[in-house]
Amino acid sequence: MRNRLRIIGGQWRSRQVSFVDIPGLRPTPARVRETVFNWLQNDIIGSRCLDLYAGSGALGFEAASRGAKSVTLVENNAQACRALKNNAIVLAADQINIVQMDVFRYLAGDAEPYNIVFLDPPFAMNRAVQTCHWLENKGWLRKEGLCYVEAESRLELEGLPETWHQLKSKTAGDVGYHLFKHV
Template structure:
């Protein structure tokens, strides 16, 4: 049976995206997505977004719904990829681009600068810090890019790359979430 998440804003507001349970899959809850997109309200329209560890695709679909010009979702779980593809088809969007690959392998490939990056890596694997470092050193971010990161609330935040500034941070249950910006 498929799970459902409702898109909370933009042209697809109220539409549901479907996804299947998978080990470690934790779609960003509506309350956190609403807070995040309130923080980003002036930054999404016309932006290029990179959704790493896309999972259900909730963050990328929310960005596309709110006018992101281009959204690249990177995910390596075959079932999650199938659901992202199906949901993009049902929404009849050409702004969603799916890359079926491991995030670290993807980030070691040819870089293109993105305005927004969403990182929601699997918990318990300490992937946030190394992924942020790869984003920075490999040229994946535009000059003043904003980066959203979800981590476990019971663990210390990663050390952010030099030149990144913490703009906002909150916790909700087991999730700590942060918005950063390259300076």
């Protein structure tokens, strides 16, 4: 694997993780991750995080590095999961749990509400809004919990759950990234 990304902050600052080259896998850019974790700096320590469509694991590993108590990464692709597991071993990331499963199959299970959910589906799949509704309807996001949503910058995130309040929203090139609070 030649694809690598650098963890920006926390205990693994400057360490690199590898990811596989598969269609639709697009790691969150470093400058976007830096902004997102600045937004989350008062909430991440000791939190329970869920990283859906984990892909490279950029968001989940960054959260763990910055003090999340536990991070569950859900990814359907077997190759990507192997890379995530290898990275967790190299970093001795005991707080990370990797689940190889379709996101909707995972969310259909028994809900374990999380403090922070990272949601970054492959852009071509157009699953952001649908996944937000599953999180809401199945009880995966705690009251006052936060959900980070990354999608195409041109995608209008219309029809999100009524109990979600947008806190932040920015764009960087083709990427739109947003932070919501469950009220």
